[in-house]
Amino acid sequence: MTAPQPDVGRLPEAVLRPATANVFETTVEQLATAIRLGVFVDGEQLPPERELSERLGVSRNTLRDAIAALRDSGLVTTRRGRGGGTVVTYVTPEPGSVATAVPVRRGAALADALDFRRIVEPGAAWLAARQELAGDQRAWLAESAAEVWATVDTPGHRIADSRFHLAVATLSGSPMVIESVTRAQAALGELLAAIPVLPRNITHSCEQHDAVVDAVLRGDAEAARAAMEEHCDATSALLRGLLG
Amino acid sequence: MTAPQPDVGRLPEAVLRPATANVFETTVEQLATAIRLGVFVDGEQLPPERELSERLGVSRNTLRDAIAALRDSGLVTTRRGRGGGTVVTYVTPEPGSVATAVPVRRGAALADALDFRRIVEPGAAWLAARQELAGDQRAWLAESAAEVWATVDTPGHRIADSRFHLAVATLSGSPMVIESVTRAQAALGELLAAIPVLPRNITHSCEQHDAVVDAVLRGDAEAARAAMEEHCDATSALLRGLLG
DNA sequence: GTCAAAGGGTCCGGGAACAGACCTTTGATG
DNA sequence: CATCAAAGGTCTGTTCCCGGACCCTTTGAC
Numbered sequence: 001m002t003a004p005q006p007d008v009g010r011l012p013e014a015v016l017r018p019a020t021a022n023v024f025e026t027t028v029e030q031l032a033t034a035i036r037l038g039v040f041v042d043g044e045q046l047p048p049e050r051e052l053s054e055r056l057g058v059s060r061n062t063l064r065d066a067i068a069a070l071r072d073s074g075l076v077t078t079r080r081g082r083g084g085g086t087v088v089t090y091v092t093p094e095p096g097s098v099a100t101a102v103p104v105r106r107g108a109a110l111a112d113a114l115d116f117r118r119i120v121e122p123g124a125a126w127l128a129a130r131q132e133l134a135g136d137q138r139a140w141l142a143e144s145a146a147e148v149w150a151t152v153d154t155p156g157h158r159i160a161d162s163r164f165h166l167a168v169a170t171l172s173g174s175p176m177v178i179e180s181v182t183r184a185q186a187a188l189g190e191l192l193a194a195i196p197v198l199p200r201n202i203t204h205s206c207e208q209h210d211a212v213v214d215a216v217l218r219g220d221a222e223a224a225r226a227a228m229e230e231h232c233d234a235t236s237a238l239l240r241g242l243l244g
Numbered sequence: 245m246t247a248p249q250p251d252v253g254r255l256p257e258a259v260l261r262p263a264t265a266n267v268f269e270t271t272v273e274q275l276a277t278a279i280r281l282g283v284f285v286d287g288e289q290l291p292p293e294r295e296l297s298e299r300l301g302v303s304r305n306t307l308r309d310a311i312a313a314l315r316d317s318g319l320v321t322t323r324r325g326r327g328g329g330t331v332v333t334y335v336t337p338e339p340g341s342v343a344t345a346v347p348v349r350r351g352a353a354l355a356d357a358l359d360f361r362r363i364v365e366p367g368a369a370w371l372a373a374r375q376e377l378a379g380d381q382r383a384w385l386a387e388s389a390a391e392v393w394a395t396v397d398t399p400g401h402r403i404a405d406s407r408f409h410l411a412v413a414t415l416s417g418s419p420m421v422i423e424s425v426t427r428a429q430a431a432l433g434e435l436l437a438a439i440p441v442l443p444r445n446i447t448h449s450c451e452q453h454d455a456v457v458d459a460v461l462r463g464d465a466e467a468a469r470a471a472m473e474e475h476c477d478a479t480s481a482l483l484r485g486l487l488g
Numbered sequence: 489g490t491c492a493a494a495g496g497g498t499c500c501g502g503g504a505a506c507a508g509a510c511c512t513t514t515g516a517t518g
Numbered sequence: 519c520a521t522c523a524a525a526g527g528t529c530t531g532t533t534c535c536c537g538g539a540c541c542c543t544t545t546g547a548c
Contacts, residue, residue: 011283011407011410011411011414012278012283012284012291014410014413014414014419014422015278015281015283015410015422015426016274016278016283016296016299016300017419017423018299018300018301019267019270019271019274019300019301019302020264020267020270020301020302021301022504023263023264023504023505024504024505026263026264027263030260030263034256034259034260037259038255039255039256039259039260040256047256048524048525048526049525049526050525052260055260055262056260056262056263057262057263057264057265058263058264058505058506059505059506059507060506060507060508061505061506061507062504062505062506064526064527078526079513079514079525079526080512080513080514080525080526080527081512081513081514081515081524081525081526082513082514082515082516082522082523082524082525083514083515083516083524083525084513084514084515084524084525084526085524085525085526086526111418112418112419112420112421113420115371115416115417115418115420115421116418116420116421116424118367119363119364119367119368119370119371119421120363120364120367120424123362123363123364123367124363126363127359127363163255166255166258166259167255169258170255170258172359173359174355174356174359174360175258175261175356176356176357176359176360176427176428176431177356177359177360177363178258178259179261180360180364180424182259183420184420187420266534267534267535268534268535292494292495292496293495293496294495302535302536303535303536303537303538304536304537304538305498305535305536305537306534306535306536308496308497322496323495323496323543323544324495324496324497324542324543324544325494325495325496325542325543325544325545326492326493326494326495326543326544326545326546327494327495327544327545327546328494328495328496328543328544328545329494329495329496330496
């Protein structure tokens with residue numbers, strides 16, 4: 001009576017994932033990611049600790065430990081007293097340290113993240129195009145794309161780029177989608193930062209952003225998705241080329 | 245000097261999500277979901293506690309508490325001694341309790357889950373079609389679809405259906421995609437179970453499964469995605485109709 | 489019939505997280 | 519200048535969770 005397992009596509013192995021890392025580390029990671037992706041930009045203040053801890057579903061103690069870790073990494077500084085608080089002090093490091101400094105994600109994880117992004121970002125664009133967007137939302141999207149153009153050749157470019165992608169995701173209106181895009185961006189962030197800034201690539205990338213914006217604002221979901229797919233494929237090709 | 249916040253699409257609110265629930269509850273939820281989605285079918289044994297706890301990244305104590313909770317809910321039973329273990333005792337409840345017994349997800353959460361699924365499941369099918377599948381994987385996929393046909397009009401139908409979807413996701417080969425599909429299925433599972441079993445709907449649904457399988461086995465990614473999109477749209481329409 | 493192996497069942501000490509109260513600093517305001 | 523409020527900083531008791539050692543039950547193998 002040897003087990004009658006199909007043994008080929010074992011669902012349990014595929015589905016049961018190791019759930020939780022340590023809460024403290026998770027919090028550090030989440031805040032660091034938010035900063036590196038430009039959710040909070042340089043000079044911006046984080047919300048007060050009590051508020052932030054509640055939003056993150058974490059005790060204030062743990063949050064404070066996490067902030068202390070960020071402080072040690074030089075990502076934020078803290079001032080006490082009224083009007084004090086924790087402000088972001090982060091400027092994108094110079095690219096060019098092409099995937100040497102950063103612990104390169106193992107091949108499988110990289111492919112995973114790229115595949116995931118290729119699915120989820122176009123999906124977000126598609127969904128966003130189907131929403132009825134308010135005037136300020138439309139303006140926000142356009143500004144986000146414009147900001148990417150505006151920061152070409154500045155250190156802020158990387159951040160403007162991820163802010164644009166997060167803006168698209170946000171306008172999809174679906175929390176699960178937003179979270180997915182965030183995770184994809186976070187997983188690739190280090191690597192995207194390593195893409196050499198050839199003017200040709202960047203221009204092309206910005207044009208694709210504009211195509212996405214255009215389609216979303218027109219409410220053309222299929223076009224929005226197609227444009228974002230192209231964009232993902234382009235950066236994906238660059239990255240794969242870079243890393244063999 | 246009122247704050248110069250755009251205030252429209254505040255990224256922090258969108259991105260910073262409450263991270264962790266309680267480990268114990270997470271574990272219970274994960275196992276219960278796995279069982280309800282048919283990752284473990286009726287009569288099947290769970291892995292030994294020591295092994296399972298390691299895979300879930302949870303202490304054996306906590307895992308045991310979780311299993312005890314499942315036992316209290318009647319989802320599993322446990323026998324001691326060599327050859328003993330915890331076996332699943334779960335048969336899909338009769339549908340027909342249309343979204344009355346189950347705590348109906350709030351409207352927004354429902355829409356979120358449907359949107360997410362509509363993005364992620366077709367994406368999984370698309371990716372799966374691009375993989376080079378081994379012979380046993382191809383067979384597994386076909387069997388999964390066949391099983392759905394075979395269980396029409398039996399209580400096992402619901403489970404066969406989600407097993408099919410999880411199989412597609414698994415064949416995509418991307419852990420992040422697998423996880424996303426699992427979450428989508430879990431979020432909708434209760435509701436999908438409430439869809440009345442009109443023969444016409446079910447037949448149609450199975451035909452769409454077959455279309456997906458066909459396209460995946462042919463390696464036609466676009467067709468696979470399109471087929472899965474149709475499928476998601478169909479069930480989505482049914483659900484929305486059911487709940488106003 | 490005996491025994492060893494493979495399971496589940498129990499217990500305990502230590503560390504992580506939490507909740508909440510309280511202290512200190514500092515800018516704004518009357 | 520005195521006061522206040524809004525922040526960060528500190529402390530404490532409690533709960534949750536982990537890791538690991540150990541016990542109990544059953545069954546297949548010799």
